[in-house]
Amino acid sequence: MNFKLHHRRSIVFFYQATPPGSVYNTLVQKSYLCPHTRYPRKQTIMSAKDHTKLSREKCERLWRTAQAVCFDVDCTVTKEDALDSLGRFLGVGDQVADLTNAAMDGNLDLDEALQKRLDIMNPTIDKLIAYAKSNPAEERLVPGIRRLITELQARNVEVFLISGGFRELILPVADALNIPRENIFANRFVYMASDKVGPNGYPEIHAKGFDANEPTSREGGKPEAIRRIRTLNPYNTIVMVGDGITDLEAVEQTGGADMFVGYGGVVERSYVKENADWWITSHDELTDAIPKLKVAMVGSGAWACAAMQMVSKNARETPLFDKRVDMWVFEEDYEGGKLTDKMNELKENPKYMPGVKYGDNVVANPDLVDTVKDADILIFCTPHQFVHKLCMQIQLNIKDNCIAISLIKGMRVRHDGPQLISTMVRRILHMECSVLMGANIATELAPGTLCEGTVASHFPEHGTIFKSLFDTSFYNVNVINDVEGAELAGTLKNVVAVAAGFVDGCELGHNAKAAVLRQGLSEMRTFAKRIFSTVRDETFNESCGMADLFATCCGGRNRMVSMAFAKCKGQKTFDQLESELLNGQKLQGVLTSNEVQAVLKMKGWEKDFPLFTAVNAIVQGMYEPKDIARYRDLAAKPVVDETFVNTTRRKSLLEEKLMDVHF
Numbered sequence: 001m002n003f004k005l006h007h008r009r010s011i012v013f014f015y016q017a018t019p020p021g022s023v024y025n026t027l028v029q030k031s032y033l034c035p036h037t038r039y040p041r042k043q044t045i046m047s048a049k050d051h052t053k054l055s056r057e058k059c060e061r062l063w064r065t066a067q068a069v070c071f072d073v074d075c076t077v078t079k080e081d082a083l084d085s086l087g088r089f090l091g092v093g094d095q096v097a098d099l100t101n102a103a104m105d106g107n108l109d110l111d112e113a114l115q116k117r118l119d120i121m122n123p124t125i126d127k128l129i130a131y132a133k134s135n136p137a138e139e140r141l142v143p144g145i146r147r148l149i150t151e152l153q154a155r156n157v158e159v160f161l162i163s164g165g166f167r168e169l170i171l172p173v174a175d176a177l178n179i180p181r182e183n184i185f186a187n188r189f190v191y192m193a194s195d196k197v198g199p200n201g202y203p204e205i206h207a208k209g210f211d212a213n214e215p216t217s218r219e220g221g222k223p224e225a226i227r228r229i230r231t232l233n234p235y236n237t238i239v240m241v242g243d244g245i246t247d248l249e250a251v252e253q254t255g256g257a258d259m260f261v262g263y264g265g266v267v268e269r270s271y272v273k274e275n276a277d278w279w280i281t282s283h284d285e286l287t288d289a290i291p292k293l294k295v296a297m298v299g300s301g302a303w304a305c306a307a308m309q310m311v312s313k314n315a316r317e318t319p320l321f322d323k324r325v326d327m328w329v330f331e332e333d334y335e336g337g338k339l340t341d342k343m344n345e346l347k348e349n350p351k352y353m354p355g356v357k358y359g360d361n362v363v364a365n366p367d368l369v370d371t372v373k374d375a376d377i378l379i380f381c382t383p384h385q386f387v388h389k390l391c392m393q394i395q396l397n398i399k400d401n402c403i404a405i406s407l408i409k410g411m412r413v414r415h416d417g418p419q420l421i422s423t424m425v426r427r428i429l430h431m432e433c434s435v436l437m438g439a440n441i442a443t444e445l446a447p448g449t450l451c452e453g454t455v456a457s458h459f460p461e462h463g464t465i466f467k468s469l470f471d472t473s474f475y476n477v478n479v480i481n482d483v484e485g486a487e488l489a490g491t492l493k494n495v496v497a498v499a500a501g502f503v504d505g506c507e508l509g510h511n512a513k514a515a516v517l518r519q520g521l522s523e524m525r526t527f528a529k530r531i532f533s534t535v536r537d538e539t540f541n542e543s544c545g546m547a548d549l550f551a552t553c554c555g556g557r558n559r560m561v562s563m564a565f566a567k568c569k570g571q572k573t574f575d576q577l578e579s580e581l582l583n584g585q586k587l588q589g590v591l592t593s594n595e596v597q598a599v600l601k602m603k604g605w606e607k608d609f610p611l612f613t614a615v616n617a618i619v620q621g622m623y624e625p626k627d628i629a630r631y632r633d634l635a636a637k638p639v640v641d642e643t644f645v646n647t648t649r650r651k652s653l654l655e656e657k658l659m660d661v662h663f
């Protein structure tokens with residue numbers, strides 16, 4: 001064997017090159033070395049074992065939540081060991097297969113098995129190309145693997161290939177399965193020109209050795225590859241699937257896989273079968289164990305029904321989700337019958353979003369508990385004042401591992417400050433809650449239009465799921481992790497929209513409107529950052545930030561009702577205008593203004609937020625809507641116009657024990 005041709009580890013070189021009775025034997029006697037002839041690798045692995053075989057129940061749970069799945073390639077993804085098949089192609093099949101089996105059964109060191117097989121085959125580049133051409137990847141795949149990998153990818157589970165075979169032989173397989181090339185961990189040939197001249201007149205290039213820097217070329221290579229994956233991606237759960245002892249090794253070392261699935265569909269190795277956490281003979285067993293995520297929405301108002309267009313489409317078309325989506329309806333009478341019945345007949349909400357078909361796979365249900373009890377994903381979309389009560393009603397009926405997303409813009413005030421709706425859901429229901437915020441005027445959303453939204457999730461995998469649920473050709477989702485920033489931006493812009501309505505109602509012009517928007521954005525950002533130090537400036541550049549502010553201040557209901565309030569010059573209250581103009585839809589800005597003001601008062605921050613403070617003073621009837629133009633003065637030096645106050649002042653919510661109120 002010519003050691004100059006490959007980069008064996010020095011210790012192996014030492015073992016191969018040193019005669020018996022020398023330093024080598026001394027090291028073996030002192031147990032620094034463990035050649036396979038004395039201590040079969042199986043025993044070495046067992047003694048280093050850092051894993052207790054998992055129960056089937058635990059396996060299924062881990063499988064359902066796996067964020068990355070690593071597949072061995074030969075005899076797991078493909079029907080045959082590629083080196084065996086190459087050996088046969090080159091006329092040395094039996095010798096190569098014996099060495100492969102010895103390595104896979106743990107009786108021969110991996111690097112030694114690799115080199116010995118290369119020495120026997122001595123393939124030229126031309127032969128490797130000819131082999132690849134005569135063995136198309138598609139024909140090499142084992143039954144069921146394509147479906148399994150496609151379903152995992154549809155759920156945004158990252159798929160990796162970790163193989164003791166050669167990258168050159170694996171690339172076509174990865175391409176055929178849409179696995180990114182950077183997700184391959186495998187050996188690389190080391191090529192060398194020989195003295196022999198090939199048919200093209202150039203020296204023949206042979207694959208003579210392998211790159212020993214690749215972890216897969218040696219024992220412990222698969223757990224090492226998984227440790228590398230973990231350093232690049234914070235996956236909670238990684239599963240290894242494979243047929244050989246080197247795959248089993250992936251779960252037996254710290255930092256390796258969390259679970260090992262032994263696959264015996266091609267070769268059944270008894271040691272692997274015995275020690276695998278989960279033993280399968282068909283990949284369909286794994287595919288069938290991937291659960292469909294069941295989605296339910298709490299709410300059926302204007303935005304709930306508009307957003308349901310995306311949700312129902314993705315539930316129908318994406319294998320990740322159960323096709324049926326349940327939607328809870330706050331029951332009311334409608335044209336002599338029940339609104340829910342009418343919705344199930346029309347597949348639209350004729351009262352809150354007439355004319356918008358949200359999808360045949362949606363079932364409206366007036367029973368809240370029945371709607372949520374089987375859901376894996378809960379979407380909250382009701383006016384914010386109702387959420388606390390709804391959460392209390394369902395707190396004992398939430399499925400384990402259910403996750404939530406809130407589309408609600410608003411907050412609740414507690415004795416110690418604001419509580420976000422996502423926090424309320426998290427606290428009462430003990431489930432993680434992301435948010436979807438954005439420039440989303442419900443009535444404008446439809447296929448063929450352009451609309452954007454921001455999903456904010458503390459956990460990236462939740463962000464990915466919610467992107468799959470909401471992203472469509474007509475609704476583009478960007479995912480961030482600043483939940484608090486996004487939710488506060490969506491909430492606070494409703495207060496600025498009330499100011500924008502005053503500007504428009506009093507015809508103060510574009511300059512004034514721009515000034516209000518600028519100041520509003522600044523106060524939104526400052527408020528959010530003071531409440532949560534984690535809030536990021538960039539969040540306000542997203543759809544949930546300045547875009548939502550702009551859309552709502554131009555075309556939202558808050559702006560429309562505030563404009564009407566300004567125009568009627570104190571003749572009508574916000575409540576009256578809400579019921580006259582919104583047909584049951586709920587205005588959030590006035591309520592939110594009261595809530596924000598309660599927080600500012602509690603914190604002593606009123607002077608730092610002159611626009612918010614002025615809006616609330618107008619809402620409370622202390623000033624006229626036109627006074628929004630002098631919002632700086634109002635906050636600094638309150639002056640009450642008694643005439644105006646007398647006609648429009650409503651009982652202040654602040655006076656109604658706003659703190660900790662359960663709506």
Ligand SMILES: NC(=O)C1=CN([C@@H]2O[C@H](COP(=O)(O)OP(=O)(O)OC[C@H]3O[C@@H](n4cnc5c(N)ncnc54)[C@H](O)[C@@H]3O)[C@@H](O)[C@H]2O)C=CC1
Binds near residue numbers: 300330386407410585
């Ligand atoms: N409408 C829009 O354009 C957008 C709204 N949002 C936000 O979405 C959330 C929900 O708004 P929409 O879907 O537009 O609702 P909406 O304003 O259309 O609200 C009416 C809904 O509230 C329900 N309701 C009435 N009384 C109730 C009670 N006591 N308990 C529970 N529900 C009751 C009604 O049945 C109806 O479904 C709000 O926070 C809003 O700010 C967010 C983006 C856009």
Ligand SMILES: O=C(CO)COP(=O)(O)O
Binds near residue numbers: 548551588
């Ligand atoms: O949040 C909204 C748009 O993104 C809707 O705002 P309005 O409630 O003012 O219509």
